[in-house]
Amino acid sequence: MTQVFYWVPVALLGFFLLLGAFFIVKQQTAVVIETFGKFxxxxxxxxxxxxxxxxxxxxxLSLKIQQLDVLVETKTKDDVFVRLKISVQFQVIPLKVYDAFYKLQSPQDQITSYVFDVVRAEVPKMKLDDVFERKDDIAIAVKAELNDAMVDYGYDIIKTLVTDIDPDVQVKAAMNRINAAEREKVAAEYEAEAERIKIVAKARAEAESKRLQGQGIADQRREIARGLEESVEVLNNVGINSQEASALIVVTQHYDTLQSIGEETNTNLILLPNSPQAGSDMLNDMIASFVASNQIGEEMKKQNTRKSKKSDSDNLDDVEF
Incomplete structure (x- = not known):
């Protein structure tokens, strides 16, 4: 009975020792085994x-790709403080697990130090606008520096990204005001151009309207003149001379106008004078104005002829033989 109680603890101890001899390693993981404290x-x-x-x-050690986000605050060439967020993707090299485990105590701190060093060396060479435009150059510089430094410790730098650029609050407000002013300027230029186009189009339309209106009036007067000419010719054929024909046409049109006014019940047009003698007076006035105009024209022609002869005479006197 005593022997039984003795073998039970031994069996249990052996069972637990055997159970502790087996262990499971997960996928994308490496386990470092030491014997009496030695690798x-x-x-x-x-x-x-x-x-x-x-x-x-x-x-x-995890063999998966890991990401470390580093916030760096530095100053640009134009004395603007800016905060950059650098995302570093790194991985333990499977063949250098020993170096990754024994050579480096804290890889995250080491990577952070190198990121600070590179960013604070590159960004002060650039102006704020250049930092936004050349963020890929900053990322490439960080990756190159980290690769050279971390490969000896068993880490591979997969990729580095500048994921955020955050200037000082006052600088951001100023940039927003500048962008708003630029957009308002462009909008004003477009509005002015649109207004100019409308004015030009309206002027062209008015000019075309006036041209067509003038052409219509000219055609109307041409047709009226042609009709009067035909009327006078018809009256001449029946023995009525030109003056009598003109008087007849004026009187006829005068009464036609009175008739058309009388046909409109709501018209407020009044033709003055409207007596039978009005047509004759109108014709006499027209004839008198035509005669006076012809006399003035003949007198101007005579004056121009005298001036031309006098000029030719003066030129002959200046010629020396």
Whole structure:
């Protein structure tokens, strides 16, 4: 009975030692095994075996791609303080798990230090606008520096990104005002151009309207003149001379006008004078104005002829023989 109680603890101890000899390594993970505190081996994913008590798991390293976001505040060339967010994607090199585990205590702190160093060396060379335009150059410079430094520690820098550029609040407000002013300027230029186009189009339309109106009036007067000419010719054929024909046409049109006015019940047009003698007086006045105009024209022609002869005479006197 005593022997039974003795073997039970031994069996339990053996069971737990055997159970502790097996362990599982997850996918994309590396486990560092030490024997009595000294590096022994690196185990990859799957069911693994170690010697209980003699060997232990010193640590586990993820082989997945990890991301570290670093906020850096620095000053640009034009003395503007700006905060940049640098996202660094890094990964443990599978063949350098030993270096990644034993050479570097805190890879995140090391990467952060290099990011600060590179950004504060590159950004002060640029103006604020250049920082926005050349953010890819900053990211490339950070990646190149980190690759040279971290590869010795077993880390590979996959990619670096400048994900955010945040200037000082007052600078952002000033930039917004500048952009708003630029947009208002462009809008004013477009509005002025649109107004100019409307004015030009309206002027062209009015000019075309006046031209067509003048052409219509000219055609109307031409047709009236042609009609009068035909009327006079018809009256001459029946023995009525030109003056009598003109008087007849004027009187006829005068009465036609009176008739058309009388046909409109709501008209407020009054033709003055409207007596039978009015047509004759109108014709006499027209004839008198035509005669006076012809006399003035003949007198101007005579004056021009005398001036021309006098000028020719003066020119002959100046000629020396």
């Amino acid at each position: 022994s081996s690196i185990r990859n994913s799957g069911l693994q075996l170690k010697i209980p008590v003699v060997q232990r798991i010193a640590g586990r």
